[in-house]
Amino acid sequence: MIDLYIDAGIGVIKLCGPEQITASVQSLLPCQTTCAPDIQPRGQILVQPTPQGTWQISTNGAPAAGPFNTAEIFGQIADVVAQLSAPTGLAEGTLLSASVVSQGQDATLILGGPASGKSILAAWMVDAGFSILSDGQCVLASSGDLVSGYAGLLAVPEASAGKVARLAAFGSILAFDYRGRKHFILDDAWRSQGQSLRPSMIILVDYDRQHEFSLTPLGPDAAMAEIAALYPRWGAGDLGAVAALLAQTPVVKISYGLTKQLGGVVDQLAHYTARVRPSLETFQKFAGALGARGGDIENANHPVPAPTPPRGAAKLTIGMATYDDYDGVYFSIQAMRLYHPEVLDHVEFVVIDNHPDGICGAALKRLEDSIPNYRYIPAGDIVGTAVRERIFAEAAGEFVLSMDSHVFFQQGVLRRLLDYIEANPDSNDLLQGPLVFDDLAEIATHFVPEWKSGMYGRWGIDPAGQDADAPPFDIPMQGLGVFACRRAAWPGFNARFRGFGGEEGYIHQKFRNGGARTLCLPFLRWVHRFERPFGTRYPNRWSERFRNYWIGWSEVGLPLEPMIAHFEELMNTEKMHRLIAELEQDKSA
Structure with a gap:
């Protein structure tokens, strides 16, 4: 034994x-x-x-x-x-039959009756990037926090298991059948059990395959009536504890029949409440407006706009890949047009839409009517890092500047970049510059090459980059929110990359392997929007990130062992090593 x-x-x-x-x-x-x-x-x-x-x-x-x-x-x-491991007795409080998902220190509490779709909604939110705190029971402690027990399994009725299995994150997850339910074994990286978190929002869920999507914000009294009906045996203490929670926590009732009805609505609402912490009145107005349009956002694919034909030669192509970030694209391009007019006769703007059948496609396409040197390119075939390859494929410029779709440049920067290009027309180097943080004072000239939080690199500063007029200098790597090079010198991302992550460090080593330098141009200063109150609309998964790192590191000769050791702290190790075996097999095939 x-x-x-x-x-x-x-x-x-x-x-x-x-x-x-x-x-x-x-x-x-x-x-x-x-x-x-x-x-x-x-x-x-x-x-x-x-x-x-x-x-x-x-x-x-x-x-x-x-x-x-x-x-x-x-x-x-x-x-x-x-x-x-049920949380009974962990704290004095009220026991709830609930699913709980979280992001950081903020939790979303999902309540409903038997077979109401709590677990399906929790699985969908895990697929959208949330962690899972509980899929069974939790305690509402006297402090107002939620305390969970074990969160290793997610169980759904057999009739609904297909909805979970079709989610990308659950496609390769182990599962077993037991007593009419399929039990999915949760990846270690998804679980945040053992924490005490304050709920920032409560969802009352009602799932049925025949349901149309609806989202209705509830005031404290209406929410109390709904929740009390779920727990008819509660005493005065339990009812009082929940009433105190509802006095300060927004509640929304959601009915749905298809998981695709949830996209861009439920996740945005959870991010919004966690980041903004609106008053109950503000939340009701926001959720009411979101619910009024929510059912139309993801129920059907939107027509894919046609690509904009080439519009002539340019010295510099400024390109960005975007996924449902119309505001980012709009303000970044309009800022360049307003504050860098001296370069407009020499550049083109190329926007690669990575979700062309999404809600932003048509609006991104219409920008070509107002911006003469703008091109819209739909590219929904590959989602993730590698889609930036299309910027170089579509570029008319001899040099290409790739930027995230939510970046601003300090005045004069683009003119100075054109001057640098004209002075170094045969450069094979990767050109980057200092990130300027939101205070517009602190900068980061490069990434320090070390592993942290599932990513290779952390922000660092070299004194040589403090002066914007200082000469270029070599750096080990930098975030790829902004980078430039001669189009003919671009070595390309590995065609096997999928999803997001894995490019920093890899592409820098690839330039060096080809005999080029990776440079910081101290004048090339850029501001990047990091805060996303509504969250990212694209999926970001540990398994895809690890896969990209493994493929990239193997290609350019960087050591695999430290990377594997780092991800062993974040992922289900058995799943990770199965993935390594599959990658090794593909490599040798």
Whole structure:
């Protein structure tokens, strides 16, 4: 018999069983083979074989239950883990049957009756970049925080499991069937169990395949009536605790029948409430307006606009790839037209729309009617980093400046860049400049090459870049919000890149491998909008980021071991190593 300690978020649960069972549990749930002496397990599970080849399970020394076949025993273990790690007794408070997702220190509480779509909505929000705090029970503590137990599984009725399985993040996730429900095993990187978070919004959810989408903000009294109906046995203490929460927490009721009805509405609302913390009155106005148009945003694909034909030669192509960021594109380009008029006869603007059938496509296309040197290019075939390759493919300029669709340049910068290009017409170098932070004083001249938070590089400053008139100097790498090079010298992103991330450091090494330099031009100063109160509209997944890093690092000869060790702290390690095996196999094919 082998001992195993399952990480239940708020503690550990000891499992004792034969290797056949413990090895499988290790592959499914976060656990370890040892436990510190000062940690007392929250409970103990004993699994034993029967002479008939089945299994029995005992919890905390109680009489054994069974027999169960091999498929059933894992469902039994999952049920017992969930029961032992339920937050009952963790804090004085009110027990809720709920799903909870979070981003940072802000939680969204999802309430509803049985089979109301709580778990499906939670899965959709995980796919949209949120973490999951609970998919079962949580406690509303007397402090007003939500305290969860175990968040290792997400269970949905078999009839609805296809909706979750079709989400990109869940496509390769392990799952097992048990008692009419499919249990998806959550990736370590998605889980934030064991935390106490203050809810910034409450969603009352009602799912049915026949439902049209609707979103209705509720005041405290209406929300209290809905929630109290879900918990008819609550006493005065529970009702009072929830009433206190509702007095300061926005509530919205959502009905839906298709997960695509949620996009650009539910995620935006969650980001908005977490970042802005609106008053209840402001929230009701905002949510009411969003709900009025929400059902029309994602229910159907919008027609893809035609590309703008070439508009002639240019010395410099200024290009940006965008995904549902019309405001960013509009203000960035109009700022260049207003504050850099001296370069307009020498440049073209190329906008690569990475979601051309989305809500912004038509508006981005119409900018060509007002901006004579503007080109719109739809590009929905590849979503992510590699789509910037299209800027170089479409560019008419001898040099290309790639920028994010939410960047401003200090006055005079673009003229000085054109002067540099004219003085160095045969340059093969990658050209970048200092990022200027929001205070318009502090700068970062480069990225320091080290791993942090799933990304290679952190902002650094070289004194050589403090003076905008200083000469260019070599840097190890820099964020790719702004970069430029001669079009013929562009080495290209790896065609196997998918999704977002993995390009910083990789492309710099690729230039160096080709004999070029990676330079900071101290005058090339840019301001980047980092805050996104509505969140990003595109999916950003650890697995895709790791995949890009692995492919890029392998291509240019950077060490894989530190990268793998870093992502082992962020991802489900078994899933990561399966991905490595697949990448190795593809590489050798």
